Amino acid sequence: DIVVTQSPLSLSVIPGEPASISCRSSQSLLHGTGNYYLDWYLQKPGQSPQLLIYRGFNRASGVPDRFSGSGSGTDFTLKISRVEADDVGVYYCMQTLQGRTFGQGTKVEI
Amino acid sequence: QVLLQESGPGLVTPSETLSLTCAVSGGSINNYYWSWIRKPPGRGLEWIGYIYYSGNTKYSPSLKSRVTMSVDTSKNQVSLNLDSVTAADTAVYYCARLGSVDNYYFYIDVWGRGTTVAVSS
Numbered sequence: 001d002i003v004v005t006q007s008p009l010s011l012s013v014i015p016g017e018p019a020s021i022s023c024r025s026s027q028s029l030l031h032g033t034g035n036y037y038l039d040w041y042l043q044k045p046g047q048s049p050q051l052l053i054y055r056g057f058n059r060a061s062g063v064p065d066r067f068s069g070s071g072s073g074t075d076f077t078l079k080i081s082r083v084e085a086d087d088v089g090v091y092y093c094m095q096t097l098q099g100r101t102f103g104q105g106t107k108v109e110i
Numbered sequence: 111q112v113l114l115q116e117s118g119p120g121l122v123t124p125s126e127t128l129s130l131t132c133a134v135s136g137g138s139i140n141n142y143y144w145s146w147i148r149k150p151p152g153r154g155l156e157w158i159g160y161i162y163y164s165g166n167t168k169y170s171p172s173l174k175s176r177v178t179m180s181v182d183t184s185k186n187q188v189s190l191n192l193d194s195v196t197a198a199d200t201a202v203y204y205c206a207r208l209g210s211v212d213n214y215y216f217y218i219d220v221w222g223r224g225t226t227v228a229v230s231s
Binding site for chain 1: 145154155156157159160168169170171172204214215216217218219221222223224
């Protein structure tokens, strides 16, 4: 089973400043197609989760370009170039190479 | 706009079976994968498994022995059964759709609002 570990588990951010979340998997998420099988989701308070990034670095429809995904092998990062107040919530990475496994979540607050 | 509505008993007795239904409206259940995810109180999201509209399934290894998913295309709904529940199965249960831009890589693009299930005597 692939284990996914996020860090930090909690992050206090300042509006207008950048922020980043790390996601590490227990084995490489590189698929034979050359793509990385990792998604990022955000669960805002009181809401269902929403897709931010799929297949490593592809922004989902409607997601602001402030959000970007990067990484390779077992180490991935979600970056917010300029945090806004609406970005608070819990961020999850999820590997999709073998079934699905979520990271523990990173709570982001202002 | 596709909407997913989970339903089922809010309280289940330990050792019994948890049964939930996800009604899909605004779109067809056909040609999609459908997933169940849960969030225990104070913890993160946990993937339970997914099912293709044709009936093919893939379950989480940790829950595989207790989980059964099914689809009813005539009713446009998906179901989840979880056997022999304990307090550890208390959670908000989400139904979700797996979408794709290329029919090769699938991500969760639609989520239900979730339904709370407590396991207690």
